[in-house]
Amino acid sequence: MKGGSNVVIEPHRHPGVFIARGKEDALVTLNMVPGEAVYGEKRISVEEGENKIEYRVWNPFRSKLAAAILGGVDQIHMPPGSKVLYLGAASGTTVSHVSDIVGPEGLVYAVEFSHRSGRDMLNVAKKRTNIIPIIEDARHPHKYRMLMGMVDTVFADVAQPDQARIVAINAQHYLKNGGHFVISIKANCIDSTAQPEAVFAGEVKKLQAERLKPQEQLTLEPYERDHAVVVGVYRPPAKNKGE
Amino acid sequence: MKKHRMKKNPDHDLDKNTNDYEPTDSDDDYDDNEKLLLDRAKKGKSFAGESDDDDDDDSDNEEGVLDVYSSSDEEEKHAKQNKKGIDDSDIEGMEDDDDLPDVKAWGKRKKNYYHNDYSVDDSVGFSKEAEEEQALMEEKEARTLQMRLASQMEDVDLLGAISKSDKSKSKEDASSEESDEEAFNIEDEMIKQDLSKLTKREKLALLQKQSPEFLGLVGDFKERLKFVIDILMPVSKLINCGHISRDTPASRFVSMKNAVSLNYCINLIFYLLLKRKGIDIKGHPVTERILAFRKTLEQLDHLENEEILDQLKQIVEVHQSVDDLNSCTCKFGSKEPVKQKKMLKLLSKTANIETSNKRTLPQDNEVNNKKKVRFEGDEEESPFAKNLKAKKKKKEEYQEEEEEEEGGEELGEEPSFGEGDLEDGKRAITYEMAKNKGLTPRRKKELRNPRVKNRNKYRKALIRRKGQVRNVVTESSKYRGEVFGIKASVIKSKKLK
Numbered sequence: 001m002k003g004g005s006n007v008v009i010e011p012h013r014h015p016g017v018f019i020a021r022g023k024e025d026a027l028v029t030l031n032m033v034p035g036e037a038v039y040g041e042k043r044i045s046v047e048e049g050e051n052k053i054e055y056r057v058w059n060p061f062r063s064k065l066a067a068a069i070l071g072g073v074d075q076i077h078m079p080p081g082s083k084v085l086y087l088g089a090a091s092g093t094t095v096s097h098v099s100d101i102v103g104p105e106g107l108v109y110a111v112e113f114s115h116r117s118g119r120d121m122l123n124v125a126k127k128r129t130n131i132i133p134i135i136e137d138a139r140h141p142h143k144y145r146m147l148m149g150m151v152d153t154v155f156a157d158v159a160q161p162d163q164a165r166i167v168a169i170n171a172q173h174y175l176k177n178g179g180h181f182v183i184s185i186k187a188n189c190i191d192s193t194a195q196p197e198a199v200f201a202g203e204v205k206k207l208q209a210e211r212l213k214p215q216e217q218l219t220l221e222p223y224e225r226d227h228a229v230v231v232g233v234y235r236p237p238a239k240n241k242g243e
Numbered sequence: 244m245k246k247h248r249m250k251k252n253p254d255h256d257l258d259k260n261t262n263d264y265e266p267t268d269s270d271d272d273y274d275d276n277e278k279l280l281l282d283r284a285k286k287g288k289s290f291a292g293e294s295d296d297d298d299d300d301d302s303d304n305e306e307g308v309l310d311v312y313s314s315s316d317e318e319e320k321h322a323k324q325n326k327k328g329i330d331d332s333d334i335e336g337m338e339d340d341d342d343l344p345d346v347k348a349w350g351k352r353k354k355n356y357y358h359n360d361y362s363v364d365d366s367v368g369f370s371k372e373a374e375e376e377q378a379l380m381e382e383k384e385a386r387t388l389q390m391r392l393a394s395q396m397e398d399v400d401l402l403g404a405i406s407k408s409d410k411s412k413s414k415e416d417a418s419s420e421e422s423d424e425e426a427f428n429i430e431d432e433m434i435k436q437d438l439s440k441l442t443k444r445e446k447l448a449l450l451q452k453q454s455p456e457f458l459g460l461v462g463d464f465k466e467r468l469k470f471v472i473d474i475l476m477p478v479s480k481l482i483n484c485g486h487i488s489r490d491t492p493a494s495r496f497v498s499m500k501n502a503v504s505l506n507y508c509i510n511l512i513f514y515l516l517l518k519r520k521g522i523d524i525k526g527h528p529v530t531e532r533i534l535a536f537r538k539t540l541e542q543l544d545h546l547e548n549e550e551i552l553d554q555l556k557q558i559v560e561v562h563q564s565v566d567d568l569n570s571c572t573c574k575f576g577s578k579e580p581v582k583q584k585k586m587l588k589l590l591s592k593t594a595n596i597e598t599s600n601k602r603t604l605p606q607d608n609e610v611n612n613k614k615k616v617r618f619e620g621d622e623e624e625s626p627f628a629k630n631l632k633a634k635k636k637k638k639e640e641y642q643e644e645e646e647e648e649e650g651g652e653e654l655g656e657e658p659s660f661g662e663g664d665l666e667d668g669k670r671a672i673t674y675e676m677a678k679n680k681g682l683t684p685r686r687k688k689e690l691r692n693p694r695v696k697n698r699n700k701y702r703k704a705l706i707r708r709k710g711q712v713r714n715v716v717t718e719s720s721k722y723r724g725e726v727f728g729i730k731a732s733v734i735k736s737k738k739l740k
Contacts, residue, residue, distance in 0.1 A: 013731045024724030042723075061718035070725065072735030204739060218736035222713035231736070 007044055009055060014069060015079045016101035018055060020044050027066055028055035029100035033127045038096040056100065060223045063094040064157055064184040067223035074216050075231055077153045077180035081105035085151040085174055087138045087166065088158040090117045092124035092131070098155070099128045106130055109148055109174075113137045138166050141173040148174050154181040154234075159189040164203055168210035177235040181212055187226040196226040204230060211235055457518065460533075464511045467504050467540070474552075475501040477559045486562075497555070500543050507536035 007022035020028045028044060034054035037043060042057040060067040069076065078084055080103040089095045089110035099108050110125065111134045112118045118135040125131040134144045138158055141148075151174050156167045167183055175181065185203050187196035194202075204214050207230065214232035441449065450457060479501045481487050482494045489495070510532045517524050524530060689695055 012729075019729050019731060020724070021728075022724070024726055025729040026722075026724030027729065057722070057724070059718075059722045061722060070729060072733045074734045074736050074738075214739045216736040216738050219712065222716050225715040229736075230739075232739075 009044065009046055012069070014076050014101075016103065017058075017069060017076075020055060020057070027058040027060065027070060029058055029097045030054075030103075031056045032096075032100050032104070032130070036127060038124055039091070039093045056097070058097050063097060064220060064224065064227065064229060065094055065155070065182070066097070067220045067227075068182075068184075068218055068229040070223070071218050071220055071229075073218050073229060073231060075180070076182060077231070078102060078106075078155075078182075082152040083107040083109070083149065085109045085111070085148070085154045085170060087111050087154065087156040087170060089121050089133070090114075090157075092117075092121035092133075094157070095121060095131060096124050096128065099130050102130060104130060107132065107149075107151075109134060109151065111136060111138050111144065138170060141170045145173065150174055150176045152176060152179050154179070155183075156181065157184040159184075159186045161190055163190070164206035164210060164212075167207070168212060171210070171212060171234045175234045178237050179234050181232055181234060183207070183230045183232075184220075185228045185230060186224075187228070196228070200228045200230075207232060454518070454524075460511060460514065463537075464508060464515075468508050471501060471504050471508065474555050474559055475504065477562060478555055481558070481562060487558075493551070496543075496546065500540075503536060503539050503543065507533070507540055510536060 007020050009018050009020050009028065011017070012019050012027070016029065018028045018030065020026045026042075031043060031054040034045070034052065035043075037056065039062070041059060044055040044057065046053045046055065058066040058069075060070045065076065078098060078101050080101065082102055083106060084098055084102060086095055086098060086108055089112040092110065095108055095110045099106075102108060108131045110121055110131055112121055113136065115135060118133070122133050122135075125133040132147060134147055136144045138156075139162075154167060154171055154175050156163060156170075158166055160166060163183065163185065167181060171179070171181060183203075185200060187194075187199040190199045190203060200217065200219075204217065207214050212232050212234050213236055214230045216231045218229045218231075220227040220229060475497060478487070478494075479498045482489055482498055487494055489498075510529055513529050514524065514533060517527065517529065689699060
């Protein structure tokens with residue numbers, strides 16, 4: 001992202017997400033903690049009168065959500081002020097961007113089982129007040145039920161064979177009716193022998209069985225190989241037949 | 244054999260015999276199968292020409308049944324054999340007629356021929372008379388065998404022929420058989436002897452013995468050859484040169500006799516060569532040839548008489564004198580016609596005699612005719628020669644044609660090609676016909692090779708997919724943003740129902 005003063009920030013179709021247009025376009029989010037980079041990403045600071053606003057460049061190679069947005073996903077269901085349960089938070093890179101998106105009114109419950117990545121994530125959460133870190137196994141949502149409230153959206157990037165079940169259990173526990181889920185599926189982690197398309201279709205079937213209704217699907221080329229993002233709704237309200 | 248069996252279980256046999264005892268017919272002891280076997284065994288023995296054992300067996304059998312025999316068995320056997328030796332011949336003579344199979348037939352078992360004869364010890368008791376008689380029998384047998392062999396030799400008997408010629412012709416019938424027998428005797432006694440030790444007379448005698456026909460043949464050979472050289476050759480030369488006309492029967496006779504006698508001599512030479520090498524000429528095809536030529540020569544000799552011989556001699560003498568004259572005085576060519584006339588006169592005379600002779604001897608005439616036919620056949624063209632001639636003819640014709648064409652061209656008459664094509668035959672078929680394409684549509688070149696076709700298909704599919712799914716790229720050194728820009732309004736996700 002070169003060009004200095006020539007860079008123009010404009011909002012994306014998804015609220016909370018911005019596009020920095022310069023010599024090269026980049027996806028950016030409003031930095032909640034100005035002057036601080038989470039993982040060494042570029043920052044773009046914009047001065048509007050007295051206020052000094054800083055944007056962080058969102059790298060699609062390191063975040064499935066950014067890849068999905070750049071790929072052209074219809075909805076991410078994470079507007080500012082919404083509560084998000086993030087399963088598989090890892091080092092907290094994407095979590096930091098999500099926290100930027102939901103803003104100070106929103107909340108991000110970041111669940112990570114690995115202590116090593118969990119430590120990084122904790123560091124991120126220290127600076128960002130809207131992140132609630134949970135170092136627990138996502139397979140046992142009751143273990144962190146004391147920390148949780150109901151959420152609007154569940155984001156899952158756990159890369160486990162029983163991903164659909166994990167999502168389903170968490171949805172049962174914490175997702176509100178009519179809430180949404182965004183799942184990143186790595187085909188190799190589910191079934192390395194089968195064709196990726198077949199794996200994706202199989203996962204969609206499983207989700208449907210768990211009353212999670214997939215609405216759209218998107219593959220993540222050119223950023224990831226054999227990855228797909230499925231976006232859906234949980235227990236959607238019955239359609240008004242009388243209407 | 245049977246005796247042994249009997250002796251092994253005498254008790255059993257006794258039990259059997261006590262039930263129905265019939266000493267006269269011991270064969271009743273056996274059931275049908277066994278009888279059959281017995282008969283066969285007996286026959287087998289008789290095949291070998293030894294019927295003695297049968298009697299022995301029978302007697303043994305009886306004795307076995309009676310069970311009288313004990314230790315004195317062997318002695319009595321000997322005595323019996325001695326007795327039998329005397330009247331052996333009678334029995335043999337009888338059985339030769341009825342029991343023996345054909346003499347030519349082979350026996351079925353080796354056993355029938357070996358170890359069935361009397362051993363040396365057994366024959367001690369033979370009287371001299373019996374031995375002599377047996378020797379005589381053997382000789383007789385051998386003679387019959389040899390007679391048979393001789394008859395198989397296609398009646399080729401040189402000696403017979405020679406003896407015939409040597410002896411007067413009236414005795415022919417009588418002599419043939421004698422000569423046969425003589426030949427056999429000689430053959431019998433053919434033994435290799437050390438020749439170097441013998442005197443000349445002994446050698447001659449031996450030669451007379453071993454090949455009695457030899458001296459006769461040699462003599463005949465000399466005679467014939469001399470006749471050919473002295474008379475036949477010069478005369479036939481004259482005939483060939485044209486001094487004497489060929490068409491007269493006499494000249495034909497001379498040339499034929501010349502040819503036959505020459506052939507005869509050649510065959511004789513071959514025979515002598517064989518003799519020299521010490522090869523056995525018995526049954527050799529050359530003997531046949533010699534005999535045949537000899538017969539024809541004899542027939543020709545019949546035709547000859549003193550007159551012809553004299554005239555021939557005269558011709559030869561005259562001619563020799565003429566030759567001498569010619570060689571001395573080549574200038575006098577005028578004399579020749581006179582001599583020729585003389586000779587012609589002589590020949591015409593001989594021709595008359597010949598014709599008269601031929602009328603009297605029709606059989607010989609037939610032979611002559613046959614010979615002639617043969618010679619004519621020789622003179623005829625062989626198929627190979629015919630072929631060659633035909634080829635030559637063709638070549639000549641072709642050359643002639645070429646010459647004609649050249650002549651035509653020279654005259655300015657150019658042959659029209661269209662007419663030539665029509666004359667040659669049908670037009671050649673076109674390329675389309677040859678390829679037999681029919682109504683097949685034209686196809687692209689790349690479709691010829693299926694591998695290339697698939698490769699092209701894959702290449703095109705890859706290009707198409709590039710527009711549908713972007714290639715996966717790894718992160719560059721540091722992410723700077725989307726090179727191709729971001730279009731926020733674009734939604735590419737697949738909607739699920």
